[in-house]
Amino acid sequence: MKAMKRSTLATLINATLFSAVAGTSFTTLAEEEQAKSNQLEVIQITARKRVENAQEVPVSVSALQGDNLDAYSSAGMDIRFMNAKIPSLSVESSFGRTFPRFYVRGLGNTDFDLNASQPVSLVVDEVVQENPILKGFPVFDIERIEVLRGPQGTLFGRNTPAGLVKFDSVKPSQEFDGYASVSYGSRESVDFEGAVGTGLTDRISTRVSVLWQEQPDYIDVRSPEGVTNEFAKEDSLGGYSEKAARIQFLYEGDDFTGLLNYHVRDLDGRPIPFRANLIEKGSNNINPIYDNDVVFHDASSRATQQVETQGLSLKLEWDLAEHTVTSISAWESAEIFSRADVDGGYGASFLPAQGPGVIFFPAETADGIPDHDQITQELRLSSNYSGDFNYQVGVFYFDEELAIESFSYDTTQYDAAAGNYGLQTGYAIQNQDTSAWAVFGSFDYAVSDKLDVTLGLRYSDDEKDFTANRTQTFDEKRPVNLSKATNTSDSHVSWDLSATYKLTDDVNLFGRIANSFRAPSIQGRIVFGDDITVAESETINSIEFGVKSDVLDGQGRVNATVFYYQMDDQQLTAVGGGANFNRLINADKTNGYGFELDTEWVLTDELNATFNLSYNNTEIDDSALAVEGCAQCTVKDGTNSAGRYLLDGNSLPHAPEWIANATLRYTKELEGGDFFVYADTSYRSEINFFLYESVEFEGEALFETGVRAGYAWASGDNEYEASVFVRNLFDEQVVIGGVDFNNNTGMLNEERFIGAEFKVRFF
Template sequence: MKSLFKVGGAIALLAPGIAVAQVRDGGGSEIIVTAQKRETRLADIPAAINVVTGAQIADNGVSNFEDLTSQVAGMSITSNFGGVASTTVSIRGVGGQDDYRPNGSPSVAFHVDNIYQSSNVFLSVPFFDIERVEVLKGPQGTLYGRNSTAGVVNLITRGPDGKFDGYVQADYASYDRFRAEGAVSAPLSDRIGLRLAVLTDQGGGFMDGKGAGPAAGTQMRPQVPALPNPGVRDNYGDRNLWAGRATLRAETDGGDLTLKLWGSRDRSESQPQDSVAGVSNGGWLEPDNDPFTFYSNRYPRRKTDLFGVSGTLTQKLGDALRLDLVAGHEESDRTLDGAPGAPLRINQFIFTDKVKQTSLEARLSNAKDGRFNWVVGAYYLKDKTDFGTTLFYEDSRFTQIETDYHQKRDSFAIFGQIDWRLFDRLTLTGGLRYTTESSNYFGSTIDANPYGISLGVGLPLPVFFDNDFDDDNLSGRASAKFDLTRSLSIYGAYGRGYKAGGFDGTSIFSAPEALSFKSETVDSFEGGIKWFPASNLFNLSIDGFHYSFKNLQSSTSTPNGNVRTNIAAAKLKGVDVTGTLNLVRTETQQLTFDVGATFLDSEITRFESSNPVLVTLNLGNNLPAAPKASGHARLAHSFSMTPDWRLRSSVDVTYKGSEYKRLDNSLSAKAAAYTLLNLRLELQNAASGISVYAYARNVTDKRYYVDIAGPSRLMGAPRTFGAGARFAW
């Protein structure tokens, strides 16, 4: 561990990091965020929090949650199938073992405009017209509750600002990628404003499809159709995405009502996996080992339709109280075709799923800051998931397997938190949340046997199941913050978070595989310093943490098959460092260096299995998606050449240490460390509102893996160049 932190210190000084960005600068160090569900100075939050502004999101081409992980130290991504269409995200090494199926819930609690996303299907929400993203690291057992053991990510979109303004922006990049977005705000009256925003994202595929290659025409049995050959396709993996959002904001007497309506339509080509070392699934040998080519009997695509409507009411009740109501309804309809890096029809699949969720949160708090600041509230979530899979085994078992699964879930919570300024320099915070949850999971798995010669899957089919899960939990957090000076504070905190139990969403081949697993809990100890001088010359946050997990949820082999269950206890410790240094601040020039890094040390301390081989393979391993070091750094320069003309440039560096993508820490599931370098140059004219820009991403053309396991890998994007223009009024 000592050597880890020596290396970490050097990295923090040289490159990796993430800016603690200014969201609203009230002068000096008054950086305001809403991660505590009320406006709070960033310097006053006794926790690690990163903020990525809308400008940084636009500059760095962040178009989804997957891209966001490159901007925040300590975040990692695993994409089992189809890139962003089946994604799990981890923070500080927590969440890398999450279920990618739609009935599971991520360990990272994702919110869009304060609406919790109950299924990882909503991780494909596109980023456009963004105000900021707040990333709150560590278990959040009070204000966010269930499924926030890794932390919270809140995507906050822009709304009307009381005047007529807007922008249009378009750019063109390598591999024929074209992306355009725009928005317009208009006041409808003195108290009502409307903002409309739209997006299209097209092209950008960088994989070359070789069709079925030498395997074309293979026929394992006369009854089974010969292996088709879809032909050669260059630059496969193109996006075909459209999205829109309408925001209506109305001022009330003593309050504010915001309504949002949004939707997206995605008909993109799913980025396929490629085989490793020329050996793909099923043992088929590739003629080449080029990581940007793949072989398949079909070209996989996805169809994802997302829709959401939400309302947020903030209302003063007299002079002393404030009421907040947040309600939302969201739906998804998705079909995902998967090609696991081989032309043979072995383990190929088509996923179909529909998710509907409705949520309501009500909070009551004190209206004016004082010695006691408090909030009490209640939360309700209801969701339904209908999902199925077609598994293709024509070239091995001479059959197809069909699954049809359904899950209904209800969750209710009450919570409260109080901040007590015991004296001028000491603030104590305590909060509790009680959650009760119930769900029902039912469905079937059948052998479709379309050719009448099925060899089955080694277990008797069909399988039918109908199971219930009920659970409750008490979680919370307590902290103390002491102000050494007006700008320098220290804090310590203890928290308990939990991840709700539930059901395995992968294919069920025996009734015991459909039984429920228990909730996962984590005890968190944190401590750190925050230094935010009034001069705003720099700021610095350092956070140390130690987690202890019980009933860790993961997929593993059991006597009941390969299922998701409670398999382990684990410990995790580390340090987060974030900071900003304003190197130059004059009327004509600004030079800012943002830096941050996360250092982790994780270990599985107990592994429960009746198979001693599995215990040996997993005990003492690192947690998945938990690199020992990761970070991000940005050097941004702005120069006013004349009163109207300004030149902006930035150098952006992301570092990700090596990490295991699976629990068993096998070498075939280890992604090597990599560093990505991005450059950007922009010329702005303030008088006209026009700016033009050019950029290069992954300048060194580094080859890296988004995911790798066994014979398959999912490649990261190669070097790309792009240019664009923006007109704002």
């Protein structure tokens, strides 16, 4: 299987280099006329908080919109659809549809605690989404997704040493327009989304966007071989009901605009299913007893995942001729309760029955956020001079109050009050208050008609107060009542210096050096341990050079970047050694280098093609750093005198060396409309799930293909589209994550999904 996938990647690369078909496509149905004139559209982005041509920005940036975005998010996909769809970007989660973890250029955070911070920031409609549960808001009625690679510590600043993912929703306008789409697919899944916008008065307009996704449970609980499982039941896991909405009001005055945005989400579903001994010992092969719709749990009846989030933002902007003043005030809130059979199997080795394979002890846990509030305020002043010099300066404030509950249960004990098994045996609560502020500036100067330089500076101050209290424990050897407290604070000056040189009218060269940091992190899941761990601030220095070019009279686009970075004191999460307990550590140094290639081509009036490619090499440089390992897997690393596994020289977890994806769109006029076929494929090379390297917890390469075909036509004032689609066409089944404290437990990727969709756009 590995040989086949590598061969496929090599074929794609060779074909791409031979035909010069590579990159990220953004053609939409509404823009087909432009495509048919053999001209690529100009991509406007806001990577530097100004509307700019993506080809002229000295940042390695990719965007998703239009056909790509529609196709990738088919089948009721959550935000993880972005995995391997953009160079150097991967996304994964051990929670399922919530708590996505982003990795850019190999830098991310595998931490599954609800207090985890990440080095890749998510910004939605110009508001940072700090808590990991906020990051899982569904993707619908989105105008554009931008991914900024490399440190973004001056203009954005909040935990961006690896990069930034930026979402911009469709905004209200005076024009009446909207859309509605409904799809039905595998496993009786239903996906509906729609939006409508219009002017209410000459100055006030609104837009309402809604999403509803539904999938019934489809995963069966079965009995391990030779075991009578009284909990066996068909259709026990895998389902969800997702609802979300966004309403916006826009006021447009002569020199003032105000945008009010309220958004809400309600998810009632199941967590991602864990599978005990999914990985065969001594290899990374999938245990043949498993299919995607089969588990062997003894706690599936209690598995649940409930998420509620909401937020409100107000953007005010004053146009003062030569300056623009912008104020963005926002509030975000999240609640979650997620309970799962973490050991992924039935029974335990000290009980009369167990399976599949050896299960040292049952693990049924839950985590929740009963209370969370985030408040942010940004105020900035931007110049609009017609001369060679322009600038942005501003201040930023962040305040977050967070409470996290952790529970443990004894799967084998009957809970009389609840009327089922799974008696609660452990409870702890964490509370963290975070206060941060920053001042920043970005200064642009046109040295000549060909050379532009930009200097960015930001001073950040961050402070956290943390307490943890345990009132119940499953371990008789540990004190029942335990209280811990700590606080951290740090400040840092981030900076970047970049330049763009216009080699020709169609070719721009750019270079960028940057420094950024992530504030200290705190971890204290004391229901499973007795200690609080703190990771010191991490800092990064990065350098990159690139070229952005439009070629063949606008029919092609080729962008390429090479980069190198060194991160000091990288914050890492160590899990393992037989306990469901996270420990924060710092690596002395981490080095990374690689390249990214984005190109896009209009091949004919009817055919567009794209291909993305990236290479990322990461290496931990710390001769003394060591962690505990898994209970039943085969670790390849050497050990220190304490028997812990040395990490020096290892690549980072969930950091694939290669990411590649390609798209091909064919459109043909037919009977007063357009017949179209859209195909995409993505490749992510092998990854390690954890800091140590082991045979079992090396994820195989993931190769997925999607196809979408349909017919689009116009009638009256409306546009219609009917299509059929399939995701994961070849039904590739790969282990995408693991649980290493008990046995070789893992999670599988989504199986093949087939569906049909009908969409109408009205104006």
